[in-house]
Amino acid sequence: MGTLPGHVPSKETRMKSGFKRTMAMFAACLLSQGAAAQSGDDTIRKIEEYRQALAGGNPADLWEARGEDLWKKKAGPKNASLETCDLGRGPGVVTGAYAELPRYFADTGRVMDLESRLMHCRMTLQGLSAAEARTRPFGNGTDRSDNEALVAFVTAESKGVKMNVPLSHPKEREAYALGKKMFFFRGGPHDFSCATCHSETGKRIRLQDLPNLTETKDAQRAYTTWPAYRVSQGEMRTFQWRLFDCFRQQRFPELDFASDASIALTTFLARNANGAEFNAPAIKR
Amino acid sequence: MKSITRALLSVGALAFAAGCATVSDADLSRQAAEVLRASFKERGQAKLDRLNQDQPQAACSVEPDKKPPVAELERMEKAQQALIRYPADGKLLGDWREGEKIAQSGVGKQFSDSPAIPAGGNCYACHQITREEISFGTIGPPLLNYGKLRGNSDAMQRYTYGKIYNPQAFAACSNMPRFGHNSILTEQQIKHLTALLLDPASPVNK
Amino acid sequence: MGEINTSRRQALKQGSATAILGMFVAAGLVRPGTAHAAWNQAAFSVKGVDNVVKSLGGAGTAATKDISWGSTPEIAENGAVVPISVTSNIPKTESIAILVDKNPNTLAASFTIPPGTDPNVSMRVKMGETSQVHALIKADGKYFVATREIKVTLGGCGG
Amino acid sequence: MADPMRIRAKIEGDKTIVRVLMAHEMETGQRRDAAGKVVPAHFIQEVTATHNGKTVLSAQWGPAVSKNPYLQFQFSGAKAGDKVVISWVDSKGDKRTDEATVAA
Numbered sequence A: 001m002g003t004l005p006g007h008v009p010s011k012e013t014r015m016k017s018g019f020k021r022t023m024a025m026f027a028a029c030l031l032s033q034g035a036a037a038q039s040g041d042d043t044i045r046k047i048e049e050y051r052q053a054l055a056g057g058n059p060a061d062l063w064e065a066r067g068e069d070l071w072k073k074k075a076g077p078k079n080a081s082l083e084t085c086d087l088g089r090g091p092g093v094v095t096g097a098y099a100e101l102p103r104y105f106a107d108t109g110r111v112m113d114l115e116s117r118l119m120h121c122r123m124t125l126q127g128l129s130a131a132e133a134r135t136r137p138f139g140n141g142t143d144r145s146d147n148e149a150l151v152a153f154v155t156a157e158s159k160g161v162k163m164n165v166p167l168s169h170p171k172e173r174e175a176y177a178l179g180k181k182m183f184f185f186r187g188g189p190h191d192f193s194c195a196t197c198h199s200e201t202g203k204r205i206r207l208q209d210l211p212n213l214t215e216t217k218d219a220q221r222a223y224t225t226w227p228a229y230r231v232s233q234g235e236m237r238t239f240q241w242r243l244f245d246c247f248r249q250q251r252f253p254e255l256d257f258a259s260d261a262s263i264a265l266t267t268f269l270a271r272n273a274n275g276a277e278f279n280a281p282a283i284k285r
Numbered sequence B: 001m002k003s004i005t006r007a008l009l010s011v012g013a014l015a016f017a018a019g020c021a022t023v024s025d026a027d028l029s030r031q032a033a034e035v036l037r038a039s040f041k042e043r044g045q046a047k048l049d050r051l052n053q054d055q056p057q058a059a060c061s062v063e064p065d066k067k068p069p070v071a072e073l074e075r076m077e078k079a080q081q082a083l084i085r086y087p088a089d090g091k092l093l094g095d096w097r098e099g100e101k102i103a104q105s106g107v108g109k110q111f112s113d114s115p116a117i118p119a120g121g122n123c124y125a126c127h128q129i130t131r132e133e134i135s136f137g138t139i140g141p142p143l144l145n146y147g148k149l150r151g152n153s154d155a156m157q158r159y160t161y162g163k164i165y166n167p168q169a170f171a172a173c174s175n176m177p178r179f180g181h182n183s184i185l186t187e188q189q190i191k192h193l194t195a196l197l198l199d200p201a202s203p204v205n206k
Numbered sequence C: 001m002g003e004i005n006t007s008r009r010q011a012l013k014q015g016s017a018t019a020i021l022g023m024f025v026a027a028g029l030v031r032p033g034t035a036h037a038a039w040n041q042a043a044f045s046v047k048g049v050d051n052v053v054k055s056l057g058g059a060g061t062a063a064t065k066d067i068s069w070g071s072t073p074e075i076a077e078n079g080a081v082v083p084i085s086v087t088s089n090i091p092k093t094e095s096i097a098i099l100v101d102k103n104p105n106t107l108a109a110s111f112t113i114p115p116g117t118d119p120n121v122s123m124r125v126k127m128g129e130t131s132q133v134h135a136l137i138k139a140d141g142k143y144f145v146a147t148r149e150i151k152v153t154l155g156g157c158g159g
Numbered sequence D: 001m002a003d004p005m006r007i008r009a010k011i012e013g014d015k016t017i018v019r020v021l022m023a024h025e026m027e028t029g030q031r032r033d034a035a036g037k038v039v040p041a042h043f044i045q046e047v048t049a050t051h052n053g054k055t056v057l058s059a060q061w062g063p064a065v066s067k068n069p070y071l072q073f074q075f076s077g078a079k080a081g082d083k084v085v086i087s088w089v090d091s092k093g094d095k096r097t098d099e100a101t102v103a104a
Helices: A018-055 A060-072 A114-124 A146-156 A170-183 A194-198 A216-223 A239-249 A260-271 B002-008 B011-017 B025-039 B055-059 B070-081 B096-104 B146-150 B154-165 B187-198 C002-026 C041-045 C049-055
Strands: A103-105 A110-112 A203-205 A208-210 A228-230 A235-237 A282-284 C082-088 C093-100 C107-112 C117-125 C131-139 C142-152 D006-012 D015-021 D044-051 D054-061 D070-076 D083-090 D095-101
Touching: A018 C082, A060 A146, A060 A228, A060 A235, A060 D006, A103 A170, A110 A114, A110 A170, A110 A260, A114 A146, A114 A239, A146 A235, A170 A194, A170 A260, A170 B025, A216 A260, A235 A239, A239 A260, A260 B025, B055 B070, B096 B187, B146 B154, B146 B187, B154 B187, C041 C049, C041 C107, C049 C093, C049 C131, C082 C093, C082 C131, C082 C142, C093 C117, C107 C117, C117 D054, D006 D083, D006 D095, D015 D044, D015 D083, D044 D070, D054 D070
Parallel strands: A228 A282
Antiparallel strands: A103 A110, A203 A208, A228 A235, C082 C117, C093 C107, C093 C131, C107 D054, C117 D070, C131 C142, D006 D015, D015 D070, D044 D054, D044 D083, D083 D095
């Protein structure tokens, strides 16, 4: 809210956010500002201590164990396990698979992320219907989600692996380009896009640090720490959930599970994390 | 899946499929909007029409360095200024205590929110406002001492009310929601927020 | 990576092995450890440190500084999970309890520490709001208490 | 039946550090579901840890313990290969017992 009435900024300053101008206007109260900033730093340090205290025990382990069970257990009309599911590195290869997703799959002719690929395997290998395979993509207390458990298991098998999402197929490049467009798409009653919160470095929402997903380091750190156990919910949440809930808070309608938009956005964000070590399931607020 | 197939029929997508990277930016934007529309479903109060962009939304859906030229931004601001509706009673200051509650509340307009519950402004999500609240965001500038620095003149009241009502009238492509223009907050709620920022008794100015 | 996975698989195998053990327990064939003391409903229903001590069978507390809070944070980013770590440096510590003033019921958890076990526990509690949190130590039959404030903040988008 | 616990027991110096994760909702009885109905209380009340049949920790918990509880403690006298057994009983009488092998 930095602009004064009637004030027309020069061409040079115009496109910079109102932030700098406001800071100048607030120069008169630098002392009190300084004090506030200091207490802010102290808060950040203490929040960091909180996060470190949590890191010691991650309940996502419970989802991993259940997911491994689901992966190996025979189930569905075809009474088959998922052990021959091809996640991109060949049938049954789980280790490192998540670090190379989303990617183009020739057998379906489309780009798929982990969750849409798991859906595909549960349909083709186990004989589930599309409706069954997309039932309860996200859990809620005792209504547990098989998808979240499977994702916890598969992603944990990429821990320590460098992100290496391919853009070699034209459809992978198309998904990336579309995902990038969607990232900047403003809509809804609040005019929000992904970029509203995630295109500037060093910003916070309340006390929560916001990764700048247009900048390599932040994009890497953000993507490689999902999925995550969310202590605020007591649930292990996947990357599709992350997108689903961002859009809810953007005041958009509901992002459909395994939809083309979710895969395109995931392709954009996952690819931007290339080169970084994958380090999830993590634990977050 | 159908949407992608449909989108693939567009010229731009055919260029992609042919491995040629000369798809126009405008085509890509259209294609992205089309895929988005096919990927969302209405839920609660959030209908699919929320994906229909108005002029500023469409013009501002770009990377930060690709915003419209200055003359166009100024034209957009003027157009938005013409849409601000000031209170008929001419009073712009409400109760700062109510304003503080509105600034704290983050509910409203999400598909998970009941439309019966008044929306909040969620101002603390992006702004430091009072010294007492340590949980504040930094997407917007700090507003501590807002009124103390600027005074409480009629012109300042009018600017502040208008800025909350429609920030894009003063800074095109601002990140801040157009709280009045898009009926997120009521006239009375915006008056309360204006008081939170300008009332000498408000903790903002203490 | 390998180590984590191995231990998970082990846990799974052990999980099924102990399901069998669980059946024996249910059938009363073996008792897990020593007999469970019955859950102290009274202690978990009252408000205030003094009332908790009373329902645990004690009479009054003394303030102490011989308790360290370890990795317990001063600010919690979310009240649903507040990590608490308490180490008692008081000789002959028999039990450690965690109390939260502003919760609906003050007592959150109580641990009995037999000889051979360190007087040190880490766990996580829910807090509805910023509150005084107490570590209540029973040592050599007497009760000691240490207190610290933990702030609970509102994080995220606030929606 | 509840999911298995995740138990890790590791010797560090002359102590064995035990870390436990339990799958449990830990319902307080004060939360309302989406339909506005109170979700009944359901939480772990008693936890016991044994090593070679000897109790090394016992606990009583109320509903203020966080969902999917985490517990860490340490004791003396175990050697690699020993078993640590953890049991819990909740407010509905549901039980769970799991064990882990002490790692060097």
